[in-house]
Amino acid sequence: MIKVSVVGAKGRMGSHVVDAVNGANDMELALTLDAGDDLTLITPDNTDVVVEFTVPSVSLGNVLALIAQGVDVVVGTTGWNDEKLAQVRQAIAEGPKPETQKVFIAPNFAISAVLADYFAAKAAKYFESAEVIELHHPTKVDAPSGTAIHTAQAIGAARKAAGLGDMPDATETDGGSRGQVIDGVHVHAVRLRGLNAHEEILLGNAGEQLTIRADSFDRGSFMPGVLLATRKLATDAPAGLTIGLDQFLDL
Amino acid sequence: MIKVSVVGAKGRMGSHVVDAVNGANDMELALTLDAGDDLTLITPDNTDVVVEFTVPSVSLGNVLALIAQGVDVVVGTTGWNDEKLAQVRQAIAEGPKPETQKVFIAPNFAISAVLADYFAAKAAKYFESAEVIELHHPTKVDAPSGTAIHTAQAIGAARKAAGLGDMPDATETDGGSRGQVIDGVHVHAVRLRGLNAHEEILLGNAGEQLTIRADSFDRGSFMPGVLLATRKLATDAPAGLTIGLDQFLDL
Amino acid sequence: MIKVSVVGAKGRMGSHVVDAVNGANDMELALTLDAGDDLTLITPDNTDVVVEFTVPSVSLGNVLALIAQGVDVVVGTTGWNDEKLAQVRQAIAEGPKPETQKVFIAPNFAISAVLADYFAAKAAKYFESAEVIELHHPTKVDAPSGTAIHTAQAIGAARKAAGLGDMPDATETDGGSRGQVIDGVHVHAVRLRGLNAHEEILLGNAGEQLTIRADSFDRGSFMPGVLLATRKLATDAPAGLTIGLDQFLDL
Amino acid sequence: MIKVSVVGAKGRMGSHVVDAVNGANDMELALTLDAGDDLTLITPDNTDVVVEFTVPSVSLGNVLALIAQGVDVVVGTTGWNDEKLAQVRQAIAEGPKPETQKVFIAPNFAISAVLADYFAAKAAKYFESAEVIELHHPTKVDAPSGTAIHTAQAIGAARKAAGLGDMPDATETDGGSRGQVIDGVHVHAVRLRGLNAHEEILLGNAGEQLTIRADSFDRGSFMPGVLLATRKLATDAPAGLTIGLDQFLDL
Structure with a gap:
């Protein structure tokens, strides 16, 4: 087990994690902490893996404290940048178990979204x-989504690496209907009441089309990815900082 | 029969019409004319309905000549405007059978597209x-399509008539990903090798979505609509000029 | 107001109704009752419309009691049959306001599903x-869904009324992949973790396809329909028993 | 070049190949042969790669003859079995260039279909x-399609290898709506006028769905795959018999 x-056990995502852990046959819930609680209660004795889902302003501090405790961490909080990641790497190197400490951070835990992005680039x-x-x-305040931008960039990079030129396109398109062009790829954003988070990639050749679509219907969509990452940290994940759920998928 | x-029997669309008429159990092919042929060969004796699929520059002249011959006409050629339509109405009034002459003009003969547009507005x-x-x-040189513009206008008009206000939307959308706004409705245009002509209308409420999609895979998609219009002119269509396939659908 | x-205010659906009423600008929440509460607390003085979402075993009794109170009722509970409906009609006739009493019962309050069903038949x-x-x-224990059966029956009836014959089909289909045939219409049921309730109707002609799809992502999808029915009962709905949300849509 | x-240059597929080769910047059309023509006209002097698209009854003979001529072959004809493939391997071993002869046979040249199948299994x-x-x-006479059977088998094998158990399912499904079960995977076949060849794979977890869809709109959909295989044989494909377009994709 x-x-x-x-x-962050009382938060929107954290409470889902608590439920998911309780529902997993191979896991048992150890401590559930939230704002104000003492992180030093978490130790290698009572905990194999910590899942941290809080807010960007406190997440870095939490992760550094948990590394100092010598426990492995799955981080679902967003808002990471190169500087913060460097601090995590330094804390691992200077922490109690530099050779075996594992920290995992992912911008998106929805397996379907991560796979869609990966398959589209392939x-x-x-x-x-x-x-x-x-x-x-x-x-959602912004458009397009960060995931869509990443997918477009990955497609653009793959096309460039393969020596593909510009895509064929209409020539009279003044009104903006053709969307935003990111690295040569047209990106369209729909905002519709009733939806949650969805992405569709359309790929076309003469006579054929490949469509890859990821639907995230609710926050529960992140839990299979959180459990997968937790299992990897408890078993064969490499030591150090790992970024992105695709690193843990056998692709 | x-x-x-x-x-226009040798043209891209006309040749499909010839095949479709030959394949219909309740029709027989009379004359097949193309550029340079004498339209006065077509008479009420040999023809119940003429299907005209040529080019905008000659279509008006053809229709006027066929009205003068006293035969009913289904027109698939595009490029009509109010002035041209007025000439057709005048020709009917001054022609050999002002009380019974039937002329039908439609911008789109794809039944699925016409129904999608109608259902979306409803x-x-x-x-x-x-x-x-x-x-x-x-x-396709332009974007968005005329059909999409029409659908957006119809949705916008229906919302206005019902007293609906602006739709909820993202607030940070500088890059153009949100598409073109037509009468308050966001319209997105995709241009993809392998596709022909497709339209999807997305309608959303809290917790639910209605999607209506019309796919036209090839020119054959117009034939069921052409045959339907031809049968209507041969039976119970009203005299005079009728515009739009929705007029002949029982909706 | x-x-x-x-x-049934504490039930799964009822609690959504309470939220939806509280969120509607033109409504105010009067009484919220649940199992064991006294229905005679509800009177025309404090209530214009009652929304009843309980369970089949008690719903008929509730509706009869509310008719006796002289208040109009929107019923979302399922499990109605001809015998029960006859009892409702009789109760209206013998109740305190036989000329103006309004009762509305619907098997499905999702507007998108009701529209999809209606458009498919059209x-x-x-x-x-x-x-x-x-x-x-x-x-979901059963397959196919009652909605899909209804849609197939409606399509079958429309085809029969129009004199259409059997659809073209494959001839070597021993393994069951072609689904269940209901009134000549093939019905396929998918059961997939992550989904809620969805229906897609595919209509095809040579070269073209019309697709109509209704997605119900969660119980909230019923609320726009419940509010619409409530508003109709408070304004211009006809007296007596009305069945089906399509009766209240302007189609 | x-x-x-x-x-098979005059056949349905072969004539498309002729057009595709003529349209490719890096290829030139050498000989075009059809039934009755002498295959010994094709030699390493005039031909780098032969594309063979005929019928199952003559394809094996053609391939053996072309191997004897010492030219590499891309085979699009269907109907291969283990016995026929063994004859091809033997012919290569006994032919004029056993170390460098290349033969490629694929059941499906639509890149989108091959990728969808591969991604679904992954x-x-x-x-x-x-x-x-x-x-x-x-x-299409049969249902389900060979491609769908293959996809279901690949999904079933991947699930078994990962130790996954049965999928959750409805329990009251007498009427056949749940489709055909192949290696534990439900397969549904739709037959609709207007369609050509399409496959959709739905994958679901709590709260999320991944959909992968391949559309083949017409025979032209095979040409990108045929050209890709031809280029591989002319460059870095391994010697011997290769089966399946996925072998030539960088996945």
Whole structure:
């Protein structure tokens, strides 16, 4: 049984993690902490893996404290940048178990979204055309989504590496209907009440189309990815800092 | 048996019409004319309905000549405007059978596209959000498609008539990913090798979505609509000029 | 302001109704009752419309009691049959306001599902082929869904009324992949973790396809329909028993 | 420039190959042969790669003859079995260039279909549920399609290898709506006028769905795959018999 503690256990995501751990046959819930609780309660004795889902302003501090405790951490909080990541790497090197400490950070725990992004990049060089449509609830403040930008960049890079030129396109398109062009890939953003987070990648050749679509219907969509990462940290994940769920998928 | 003559019989669409008429159990092919042929060969004796699929520069002249011959006409050629339509109405009034002459002109003979447009307008007032995605082959010169513009206008008009306000939307969308706004409705245009002509209308409420999609895979997609219009002219269509396939659908 | 009371207010659906009424600008929440509460607390003085979402075993009794109280009722509970409906009609006739009493019962309050069903039936006679795919979460015990059966029956009836014959089909299909045939229409049921309740109707002619899809992502999908019915009962709905949300849609 | 000869050049597929070769910047059309023509006209002097698209009854003989001529062959004809493949291998071993002879046979040249099949198998172990829907024109005699069977088998094998158990399912499903079960995977076949050849794989976890769809709109959909295989044979494909387009994709 993997002993899992949750930091941010009362939050929107953290409470889902608690439920997911309780529902997993190979895990048992250890400590559940939230704002104000003492992180030093978490030790290698009571915890194999900590799942941290809080807010960007406190997440770095939590991760550094947990490394100092010598426990492995799966981080679901967003807001990481190169500087923060460097601090994590330094803390691992200076921590109690520099050779075996594991920290995992992912911008997206939805397996379907990570796979869609990966498959689209793999497929891109075999198609003459590629476009990305992302669809979200209308209370999302920005457009397009970070995931869609990443997918477009990955497609653009794959096309460039394969020596593909510009895609064929309409020539009279003044009104903006053709969307935003990111690294040569047209990206369209739909905002529709009722939706949550969805992405569709369209790839086309003469006479054929490949469509890859990831639907995240609710926050529960992150849990299979969180459990997968937790299991990897408890078994064969490499030591050090690992970034991105694709690193843990057998692709 | 309905006797059908085809004008523009060697053209891309006209040759499909010839095949479709030959394949219809209740029709027989009368004359097949093309550029340079004498339209006065077509008479009420040999023809019940003429299907005219030529080019905008000659279509008006053809239709006027066929009205003068006293035969009913289904027109698939595009490029009509109010002035040209007025000439058709005048020709009917001054022609040999002003009380019974029938002329039918439609911008789109694909039944699926006409129904999608109609259903979207019907449904619009029951949804908080609505967006239009049209997808075409990349050699189509313009974007968005005329059909998508019409659908957006119809949705916008239905929302306005129902007293609906603006749709909820993202607030940080500088890059153009949100597409073109037509009468308050966001319209996205995809151009992808392998596609032909497709339109998808997305309608959303809290917790639910209605999607209506029309796919036209090839020119054959117009034939069921052409045959339907031809049968209507041969039976119970009203006299005079009728515009739009929705007029002949029982909706 | 429409005064709305909720019976079954602590139930899964009822609690959503309470939230939806509280969120509606033109409604105010009157009484919220649940099992064991006294229905005679609800009177025309404090309530314009009651929304009843309980369980089949008690719903008929509740509705009869509410009719006796002289308040109008929107019923979301399932499990109605001809005998029960006859009892409702009799109770209206013998109740305190036989000329003005309004009762509304609907098997499905999701507007998108009701519209999809209606549009599919409207479109059916214009297409050579039609099939229904319904998709649900895998804890739904039965397959296919009642909605899919209804849609298939409606398509079958429309085809028969239009004189259409059998659809073209494969001839070597021993293994069951072609699904269940209901009134001549093939119905396929998908059961997939992550889904809620979805239905897709495919209609095809040579070269073209019309697809109509309704997605119900969660129980909230019923609320726009519940509010719409509540508003109709408070304004221009006809007296007596009305069945089906399509009766209240302007189609 | 790759010199390409076509055997079966007047056939449905062969004529498309002729057009595709003529349209490729890096290829030139060498000989075009059809039934009755002398295959010994094709030699290493005039031809780098032969594309053979005929019928099962003559394809083996053609391939053996072309191996005897010492030219490399891309075979698009179907109907291969273990016995025939063994004859091809023997002919290579006994032919004029046993060390360098290349023969490529593929059951499906649509890149989108091959990728969809491959991606589905890769993703399968990460999802609790998986189903396959294939959709074809109604003049296809059999159901389900060979491709769908292959996809279901690949998903089933991936699940078994990962130790996944049965998928969750409805329990009351007498009528056949749940489709055909192949290696534990439900397969549904739609037959709809207007369609050509399409496959959709649905993968679901709590809260999320991954959908992979391949559309083949017409025979032209095979040409990118045929050209890709031809280029591989002219460059870095391994000697001997290679089976399946996935062998030539960088996955």
